[in-house]
Amino acid sequence: MKTDEEQKKKEEQQNKQNSTNKANWIMPCSGKISSPYGWRIHPTLKTKKFHDGVDIGVNLNTPVKAVASGIVVKAKWYNGYGKYIEIDHGNSITSFYGHLNEFKVCKNQFVKQGQIIALSGNTAGIGANGKVMTTGPHLHFGVQENGDSANPLDFIRNF
Numbered sequence: 001m002k003t004d005e006e007q008k009k010k011e012e013q014q015n016k017q018n019s020t021n022k023a024n025w026i027m028p029c030s031g032k033i034s035s036p037y038g039w040r041i042h043p044t045l046k047t048k049k050f051h052d053g054v055d056i057g058v059n060l061n062t063p064v065k066a067v068a069s070g071i072v073v074k075a076k077w078y079n080g081y082g083k084y085i086e087i088d089h090g091n092s093i094t095s096f097y098g099h100l101n102e103f104k105v106c107k108n109q110f111v112k113q114g115q116i117i118a119l120s121g122n123t124a125g126i127g128a129n130g131k132v133m134t135t136g137p138h139l140h141f142g143v144q145e146n147g148d149s150a151n152p153l154d155f156i157r158n159f
């Protein structure tokens with residue numbers, strides 16, 4: 001029979017593996033990808049802009065989950081992203097989540113894969129042209145690997 005201690009150790013190890021192995025993440029929420037990663041014409045700025053994540057169409061206040069375990073390194077307002085969370089997964093890989101309505105975690109907190117970190121929203125702020133930066137409630141989900149943005153869907157299990 002396994003002791004609690006052994007079980008805990010095993011879980012911790014599994015969490016560590018899940019967070020750094022590529023293609024072992026879960027989607028932060030279910031919904032259609034409304035805008036892919038890469039170059040696009042920005043929906044409100046109407047100029048060519050690099051989209052450093054994917055947009056997932058979700059209703060207001062949909063629970064947003066941590067894609068993998070890690071440490072919350074940012075939970076703050078960023079103009080353009082609105083209410084924004086960034087999670088450090090180790091190995092120079094971070095995931096980030098924008099346009100949130102409500103934070104459910106705070107900075108320096110450890111989160112497990114699947115833990116609810118926020119409720120989705122439509123926060124963004126005002127763009128360079130004076131227009132609101134979002135067109136409706138959605139989650140902006142992105143990844144940084146060694147300081148560069150990467151396609152977050154490459155990290156998702158079974159995508």
Ligand SMILES: [Zn+2]
Nearest residue numbers: 053054055140
């Ligand atoms: Zn976006």
